[in-house]
Amino acid sequence: MRVIDQLAALQAIDSKLDADRRRYAEIQAALQPPASLQAAKSTRDEIEARLEHWRRERSQRETAVKDQRARIQAQEKQLYSGRVKDAREQVALAKNVESLKKHLDTLEEAELEAILEVEQAESDLAEAERTLAEEQAAWAQKEAGLQQERQALIVHARQLKSQRQPAANRLQPVILKRYEALRKKLGGVAVVQMKGASCGGCGASLPTALRQQVHGSDVFTCPICGRMLIDR
Numbered sequence: 055m056r057v058i059d060q061l062a063a064l065q066a067i068d069s070k071l072d073a074d075r076r077r078y079a080e081i082q083a084a085l086q087p088p089a090s091l092q093a094a095k096s097t098r099d100e101i102e103a104r105l106e107h108w109r110r111e112r113s114q115r116e117t118a119v120k121d122q123r124a125r126i127q128a129q130e131k132q133l134y135s136g137r138v139k140d141a142r143e144q145v146a147l148a149k150n151v152e153s154l155k156k157h158l159d160t161l162e163e164a165e166l167e168a169i170l171e172v173e174q175a176e177s178d179l180a181e182a183e184r185t186l187a188e189e190q191a192a193w194a195q196k197e198a199g200l201q202q203e204r205q206a207l208i209v210h211a212r213q214l215k216s217q218r219q220p221a222a223n224r225l226q227p228v229i230l231k232r233y234e235a236l237r238k239k240l241g242g243v244a245v246v247q248m249k250g251a252s253c254g255g256c257g258a259s260l261p262t263a264l265r266q267q268v269h270g271s272d273v274f275t276c277p278i279c280g281r282m283l284i285d286r
């Protein structure tokens with residue numbers, strides 16, 4: 055096997071490893087739960103807090119109505135007991151009952167408001183729980199897929215690394231060092247196929263003499279980008 059073919063074989067392995075690393079980084083980034091899931095959780099929490107608030111209000115307002123009714127009942131009992139003989143006192147008592155009843159209307163309105171708010175919040179909460187469950191299910195499915203791909207990448211990269219070791223060992227240290235330096239400098243690609251009469255890396259048209267040399271057994275580099283050239 056020519057040295058350039060050995061280099062090309064190593065380049066093929068390294069390019070695959072680079073692609074695996076890029077995809078791995080993409081997966082790591084994609085493994086963050088989406089903003090829509092966070093938003094669905096926040097919405098659910100807000101509605102839950104609103105529901106709790108209105109349940110407390112409803113309970114307090116119910117008590118207020120009950121107390122007011124008891125107060126009215128007590129006053130009416132006194133009014134109709136026959137024990138209050140004085141006419142002016144009777145009128146005052148009746149007026150008081152009337153004013154208590156007026157205030158009862160206000161309290162009952164407030165109670166109804168709380169009952170309706172609780173109902174609305176309960177229905178909103180059910181809707182928010184449904185949305186959240188959908189978001190969670192979608193994310194769980196996506197996450198499982200990503201984790202599976204991540205595991206497959208780890209296995210694939212391990213296989214490539216075990217192939218890389220013997221491929222690198224076949225090369226002379228000085229050539230391997232040059233290859234590594236080129237890879238570092240040229241975005242990971244040190245060995246390129248010739249494309250007709252041009253460099254497959256930078257596209258420069260190559261002199262005829264060089265093109266003929268590339269067919270030989272030695273390693274030739276593109277005079278423009280410096281990549282090692284292979285003719286097939």
Ligand SMILES: [Zn+2]
Nearest residue numbers: 253256276279
């Ligand atoms: Zn080039």
